[in-house]
Amino acid sequence: MSSAPDTRASTTGERTFYRTCPLCEATCGVEIKVEGDQVKQIRGDDDDVMSGGFICPKGTTLGALHEDPDRLRAPLIKRDGKHVEVSWDEAFAFIAKRTAEIREKFGDESFAAYLGNPNVHNMAGAFFVRPVLQALRSRTIFSASTVDQMPRHVSCGLMYGNPDTIPVPDIDRTQYMLMLGANPVESNGSLCTAPDFPGRLKKLRQRGGTLVVVDPRTTRTAKLADRHLAIRPGTDAHLLLSITHVLFEEDLASSDGLDDVANGYAELQAAVSAFAPAAVATVTGIEADAIRTLAREIAAADSASVYGRMGAHTTEFGTLASWAADMICAITGNFDRPGGLMFPYAAPARPRREGPGRGFSVGRWNSRVRLAPEVRGELPVATMAEEIETEGQGQIRALVTIAGNPALSAPNADRLEKALSSLAFMVSVDPYLNETTRHADVVLPPPSVLERSHFDLSFTSLAVRNFANYSPIVFEPTSISEPDILARLALALNGAGNDVKPSVVHDMLLRGLIEREVASERSVISGRDPNEISAAVADLPPSEAMLDVMLRTGPYGDGFGKNADGLSLEKLVANPHGIDLGALEPGVPQVISTASGLIELLPTAIADDIARLRADLSKEISPSSMQLIGRRTVRSNNSWMHNVGSLMKGRDRCTLQIHPDDATRLGLENGSRAKVTSRAGSVEVPLEITTEIRAGVVSLPHGYGHDQPGSALAVAAAKPGVNSNRLTEDGRLDPLSGNATLNGIPVTVEALAG
Numbered sequence: 001m002s003s004a005p006d007t008r009a010s011t012t013g014e015r016t017f018y019r020t021c022p023l024c025e026a027t028c029g030v031e032i033k034v035e036g037d038q039v040k041q042i043r044g045d046d047d048d049v050m051s052g053g054f055i056c057p058k059g060t061t062l063g064a065l066h067e068d069p070d071r072l073r074a075p076l077i078k079r080d081g082k083h084v085e086v087s088w089d090e091a092f093a094f095i096a097k098r099t100a101e102i103r104e105k106f107g108d109e110s111f112a113a114y115l116g117n118p119n120v121h122n123m124a125g126a127f128f129v130r131p132v133l134q135a136l137r138s139r140t141i142f143s144a145s146t147v148d149q150m151p152r153h154v155s156c157g158l159m160y161g162n163p164d165t166i167p168v169p170d171i172d173r174t175q176y177m178l179m180l181g182a183n184p185v186e187s188n189g190s191l192c193t194a195p196d197f198p199g200r201l202k203k204l205r206q207r208g209g210t211l212v213v214v215d216p217r218t219t220r221t222a223k224l225a226d227r228h229l230a231i232r233p234g235t236d237a238h239l240l241l242s243i244t245h246v247l248f249e250e251d252l253a254s255s256d257g258l259d260d261v262a263n264g265y266a267e268l269q270a271a272v273s274a275f276a277p278a279a280v281a282t283v284t285g286i287e288a289d290a291i292r293t294l295a296r297e298i299a300a301a302d303s304a305s306v307y308g309r310m311g312a313h314t315t316e317f318g319t320l321a322s323w324a325a326d327m328i329c330a331i332t333g334n335f336d337r338p339g340g341l342m343f344p345y346a347a348p349a350r351p352r353r354e355g356p357g358r359g360f361s362v363g364r365w366n367s368r369v370r371l372a373p374e375v376r377g378e379l380p381v382a383t384m385a386e387e388i389e390t391e392g393q394g395q396i397r398a399l400v401t402i403a404g405n406p407a408l409s410a411p412n413a414d415r416l417e418k419a420l421s422s423l424a425f426m427v428s429v430d431p432y433l434n435e436t437t438r439h440a441d442v443v444l445p446p447p448s449v450l451e452r453s454h455f456d457l458s459f460t461s462l463a464v465r466n467f468a469n470y471s472p473i474v475f476e477p478t479s480i481s482e483p484d485i486l487a488r489l490a491l492a493l494n495g496a497g498n499d500v501k502p503s504v505v506h507d508m509l510l511r512g513l514i515e516r517e518v519a520s521e522r523s524v525i526s527g528r529d530p531n532e533i534s535a536a537v538a539d540l541p542p543s544e545a546m547l548d549v550m551l552r553t554g555p556y557g558d559g560f561g562k563n564a565d566g567l568s569l570e571k572l573v574a575n576p577h578g579i580d581l582g583a584l585e586p587g588v589p590q591v592i593s594t595a596s597g598l599i600e601l602l603p604t605a606i607a608d609d610i611a612r613l614r615a616d617l618s619k620e621i622s623p624s625s626m627q628l629i630g631r632r633t634v635r636s637n638n639s640w641m642h643n644v645g646s647l648m649k650g651r652d653r654c655t656l657q658i659h660p661d662d663a664t665r666l667g668l669e670n671g672s673r674a675k676v677t678s679r680a681g682s683v684e685v686p687l688e689i690t691t692e693i694r695a696g697v698v699s700l701p702h703g704y705g706h707d708q709p710g711s712a713l714a715v716a717a718a719k720p721g722v723n724s725n726r727l728t729e730d731g732r733l734d735p736l737s738g739n740a741t742l743n744g745i746p747v748t749v750e751a752l753a754g
């Protein structure tokens, strides 16, 4: 038995730390120099195995986030409409008391939770949110996933059997990349962890490969590409099915390599018969010849990958677009092989197995008001407002938010704002008093990003190489850790008093993990004594103990003594720049867990949904209609980093981009303000007239609107911007995934006097 590694930082003199930036999916390595309790410098870690020194402007602000005076240091309780600091014991006692009262009056189903994006960038979120949800005793769970990537989970679940079995474009080896609705030069990539994504795209072109970007805007990524196609918003699925149509029509599709591992090839051609290039040219705004060219290029390339993200997924046809991208790769020999789409095999992954699995289905229960189907254990966040507003058994009265800002990130914001302010009780685990948490009765702030350790559990499983990297704590937390906050919240929701220690919850989870492993025939520690395993990790903090068990029983693990060279937390601590575990390797059939044991090239739910897409082909498009889309800039991170001064410098970035032709037609002038109206609401914003957007389309970034009373974000409030989700509708969902439509919103734009 090896002794537990020391994961704590030393505390004196000038010290250097190597960490993974946890802010976005790129997982860049950063070098942090500190003296005493001050951050002296943050730069890219040149020796990081994945990022090799790349960093974006956000990565250098980890110190500013830590030092931000608006970051909450103590719990808050709302008294007479004002938030006041209280002790942790007082906060949890109050939660226990109010929870009991609400359960008594309205029942368990009156509780709900919303989980935000930073949960997937934090070990606390990965390991310790589950007990909170269990303590809620309610199935009314929402998350940022249904304003984001849920279509990808659903299409992958249907095709491969598990919604988390997500292939990524093999960006470092592909010779052709068709990218739809993604702007990694600003976002640094999503569902494809590739630090220095821009550099990797440049290398693709340097080695003679081709990059084609499909986007209504001429983004910085589009400017890097060989070709840019300015598509009409919401029509990526139409385009992809048309490419498929051409592949069959011109005999460019093939079932080579699929016969033994996939179902449905024979049915595909008929399924896409309505999508001839001539039939989709008007709706997509892409000429028939250009569509044919794409199909021929994909088929002819030595290797090709089709990659879609936010712009392609957050539309009414998001799941179809996500499915079609993978299916095209499969029928052109670009699936599960170098240069095509490939499956990562992360260090904490559970060992793979061959043979049929349980498959994936949605709708195990439905939302109460709209009867929207459950997907992956949650309900669409677009239904949250109506579930709070609508009276009756199961009406939401109490809400817990963890690392989320739905007031800015969910659709139909005006309605949701009203709903949040009507709740009987709300608790938020969050470091800021912001647009959402200002509604909370109790705010529980976690320590800063530098006061916690880190391992990227989510994004190692979406990375273009297999790797592992552990980040130590930089500063000892001055307050209780997020794992402890979540454990104590779970206990309070269950009515336990402050005398019950959070370690009760942590130990239970760890014990559960170890017992599942020793009981599993596939596990490398199958049949071992759970006490022996527990003892081996007993000295580690809660997240580290869970992580170490996962690493050591994972595909590269040391198996607690079975494979001396294998991975463990101790080994990661000794390798501060990370450990490269190699290029992606083929994973079929072991990665497939559908009920048939085969890749489903045309799942039934997808086949049925194509009828809806076909109907959309004949939709009338008025020449004066305008569609709203979003955008990201490199200095933002959804809604929550606008309080960092260095990122907010310079011009106002919350502007409405509009094409000069539209501006002239509507009598709009650059820099003046306009009123934008949708079916959901309206906003007034400054205009930015630019040829870098397709005519008929306007773009407004999300995550702004920091002028709400009761929040405490001094820097953000100086340039508040407007909340673009006051324009997005909560009624328009992708039916298969419940994902909100955030792009392609019909709007009108009019000049504002003055």
Ligand SMILES: Nc1nc2c(c(=O)[nH]1)N[C@H]1C(S)=C(S)[C@@H](COP(=O)(O)OP(=O)(O)OC[C@H]3O[C@@H](n4cnc5c(=O)[nH]c(N)nc54)[C@H](O)[C@@H]3O)O[C@H]1N2
Residues within 6 Å of the ligand: 115, 116, 117, 118, 122, 144, 147, 148, 310, 402, 403, 404, 405, 406, 408, 409, 410, 429, 430, 431, 432, 434, 446, 482, 630, 631, 637, 638, 639, 640, 702, 703, 724, 725, 728, 742
């Ligand atoms: N119109 C439109 N809407 C969108 C999008 C869009 O493109 N257009 N994008 C969507 C996408 S992709 C996403 S992911 C969502 C994001 O939606 P959300 O996750 O709801 O919002 P964020 O802006 O990420 O806010 C994160 C919250 O977590 C808090 N936080 C930060 N770090 C921590 C931490 O370590 N612990 C805890 N407990 N809290 C923390 C922040 O203070 C903030 O309140 O927005 C979605 N909404």
Ligand SMILES: Nc1nc2c(c(=O)[nH]1)N[C@H]1C(S)=C(S)[C@@H](COP(=O)(O)OP(=O)(O)OC[C@H]3O[C@@H](n4cnc5c(=O)[nH]c(N)nc54)[C@H](O)[C@@H]3O)O[C@H]1N2
Residues within 6 Å of the ligand: 024, 025, 117, 148, 180, 181, 182, 183, 184, 186, 187, 188, 189, 190, 214, 215, 216, 217, 219, 231, 232, 233, 234, 235, 236, 309, 310, 311, 312, 315, 629, 630, 631, 632, 633, 634, 635, 636, 637, 638, 639, 743, 744
């Ligand atoms: N700097 C920065 N980085 C981030 C974030 C951030 O807020 N700021 N957020 C992080 C998160 S949570 C996520 S999920 C990722 C998202 O990462 P990306 O998916 O790269 O997101 P966006 O930058 O919003 O790019 C979406 C693109 O789709 C285009 N688009 C809009 N509608 C359509 C359409 O109908 N079809 C097509 N083809 N294109 C369309 C938009 O013009 C935009 O360029 O970024 C992450 N990284």
Ligand code: SF4
Residues within 6 Å of the ligand: 021, 022, 023, 024, 025, 026, 027, 028, 054, 055, 056, 057, 058, 059, 060, 188, 195
């Ligand atoms: S690209 Fe993402 S991970 Fe890299 S430094 Fe910027 S925010 Fe951090």
Ligand SMILES: [Mo]
Residues within 6 Å of the ligand: 117, 148
């Ligand atoms: Mo996201």
